[in-house]
Amino acid sequence: MSFEGKVVFVTGAAQGMGRAIVAHFGALGAKVVAADINAAAAGEAVAALGERGLALSCNVAEPASVRAAFDAVGERFGRVDVVVNSAGIGSVDAFLDTPDDNWTRVVGVNLTGTFLCCREGARLMQKSGTKGAIINVSSTAAMSGEGPSHYCASKAGVMGLTRSIARELAASGIRVNTIVPGPTNTPMMAGIPDEWMQSMIKAIPLGRMCEPEEIARVAAFLASDDASFITGQNIAVNGGMAFI
Numbered sequence: 001m002s003f004e005g006k007v008v009f010v011t012g013a014a015q016g017m018g019r020a021i022v023a024h025f026g027a028l029g030a031k032v033v034a035a036d037i038n039a040a041a042a043g044e045a046v047a048a049l050g051e052r053g054l055a056l057s058c059n060v061a062e063p064a065s066v067r068a069a070f071d072a073v074g075e076r077f078g079r080v081d082v083v084v085n086s087a088g089i090g091s092v093d094a095f096l097d098t099p100d101d102n103w104t105r106v107v108g109v110n111l112t113g114t115f116l117c118c119r120e121g122a123r124l125m126q127k128s129g130t131k132g133a134i135i136n137v138s139s140t141a142a143m144s145g146e147g148p149s150h151y152c153a154s155k156a157g158v159m160g161l162t163r164s165i166a167r168e169l170a171a172s173g174i175r176v177n178t179i180v181p182g183p184t185n186t187p188m189m190a191g192i193p194d195e196w197m198q199s200m201i202k203a204i205p206l207g208r209m210c211e212p213e214e215i216a217r218v219a220a221f222l223a224s225d226d227a228s229f230i231t232g233q234n235i236a237v238n239g240g241m242a243f244i
């Protein structure tokens with residue numbers, strides 16, 4: 001599989017899945033844009049790629065920031081072939097105690113951020129006549145409800161968004177799919193108490209957490225021509241813990 005000559009835009013690129021996705025597409029020959037609110041770490045993520053890498057400071061929840069990021073991609077590379085929306089946040093709030101600001105923040109990054117990057121990415125694809133691919137990232141929690149209300153709602157929203165725009169963008173040859181990861185070994189999971197972690201692992205038939213590189217390989221498959229007839233789908237990567 002080669003992505004030579006292709007431009008891949010990754011959000012949440014500074015760490016975790018996003019960073020593994022940057023490294024994998026980079027190894028497959030792509031030009032990779034690492035977009036993150038943490039610009040310094042995004043810079044580290046593309047450091048090894050030289051001229052093929054571009055790090056951008058981008059807050060996906062802010063329309064102007066997302067527009068500026070895709071403008072910068074257009075100026076530097078003239079196109080975008082693949083958009084991977086990995087930026088996401090959580091917040092541990094019991095439903096009845098959820099502060100308004102936390103609801104707005106989590107939905108703002110996870111759902112509105114995904115919407116904004118899909119829209120601006122698809123606009124740039126259309127402008128340059130690119131039959132591209134968009135990959136969004138949901139969570140098993142959206143299906144099971146095992147998570148805070150804002151997180152589960154935002155991640156379920158990503159699935160609906162994907163299906164709607166997959167239908168609409170199909171006419172332009174743009175495919176849109178959702179990866180639905182189970183528990184994955186990233187900094188997001190680092191703060192989880194060991195007891196909780198062990199009970200989560202017990203629920204996974206393959207007996208371990210997912211590694212971020214395993215998500216990256218699925219993202220590359222979905223972005224490639226090997227997945228040319230797959231659009232609007234949820235692709236579960238969860239070691240068998242749930243079926244969608």
Ligand SMILES: NC(=O)c1ccc[n+]([C@@H]2O[C@H](COP(=O)([O-])OP(=O)(O)OC[C@H]3O[C@@H](n4cnc5c(N)ncnc54)[C@H](O)[C@@H]3O)[C@@H](O)[C@H]2O)c1
Nearest residue numbers: 012014015016017037059060087088139183184186187188
């Ligand atoms: N780790 C898991 O177990 C797991 C499971 C299911 C789904 N997910 C989802 O996968 C995605 C990646 O998760 P991860 O574990 O790599 O998380 P992570 O916390 O390790 O990394 C998330 C990245 O997103 C960036 N980010 C946060 N807010 C941003 C914003 N407003 N604009 C731009 N960038 C922003 C962070 O700076 C960070 O680099 C997230 O959407 C997460 O919800 C994770």
